[in-house]
Amino acid sequence: MGVLSWALDRFANATADPTIPAQDGASARSFMDLLRGVMAGSRALADDQGGAIVTAGTGNAYAVSTASGVTQLRAGLSLLIQIDRTNTDAATLNVDGTGPKPWRDGDGVDFANGALPPKRFVRVTWDASRNTWISDVLSLLAFDFAFRAWMASLPTAPDGLGPGKPWKQGDAVSGYALNITGTNT
Structure with a gap:
């Protein structure tokens, strides 16, 4: 049990987490242990x-x-996770042994093959009404695609663009640098 099991009702938290001695009438000696428990719970949540x-x-x-x-x-349970491998079909997610549940995009649609690439950080949120984990990773992919298309469309020299206009240096293999005329030309 931990922070994610704590209740919104403060009185219910007296026994919500056995690692934090927060019962009424507890000894003053247990206060520092209570504080250390809250600190450990906060660290776990931060991780x-x-x-x-x-x-x-x-x-x-x-x-x-x-x-x-x-x-x-x-509802509202949210975690930031890093993907270890690419999906090849519809995905499920099992959090702390609560059982495999469908894992879908923001529209509630199964991910396309390859939509969950390795090393990508993804926010997952439990959607109780749809009984599924939701991640809006497709918006990241759409942004990536749009940004790459925009960069490809930029001119490669600032000549005649006027002040404050974007242009690029480099190539698709080694990468591009984005420049703005009048600031770094």
Whole structure:
């Protein structure tokens, strides 16, 4: 149990997490232990939200283990994970042994083959109404495609462009540098 199991009702938190002694009538001696427990829980949440989680599993069945310890899927539960392999079909995600659930894009559609490339960081959010994990990775792919198309369309020299106009240096193999006339020419 951890931060993700804590309740919005403060009184329910007296026994929500056994690693944090927050019961009424507790000894003053347990106060520092309580603070250290809150610190450890906060660190676990920071890791889970900061990209420390890497997927495992096989094929298109992805699995992750959080530092916080997810025991129940609830609306709004969100994690930042790093993909360990490319998907080749529809994907599932199993968080802390809660069971494999469909993992889909922001529109609720199964990911296309290759939409989850390795080393990519992806935010996953539990959508209780659709009983699925949602990631809006397609918007990242669309942005990447649009940016590459825009860069390809830019001129390669600033001659005659006027002030404040973009142009590129380099090539598609070694990479491009984006320049703005009047600032770095």
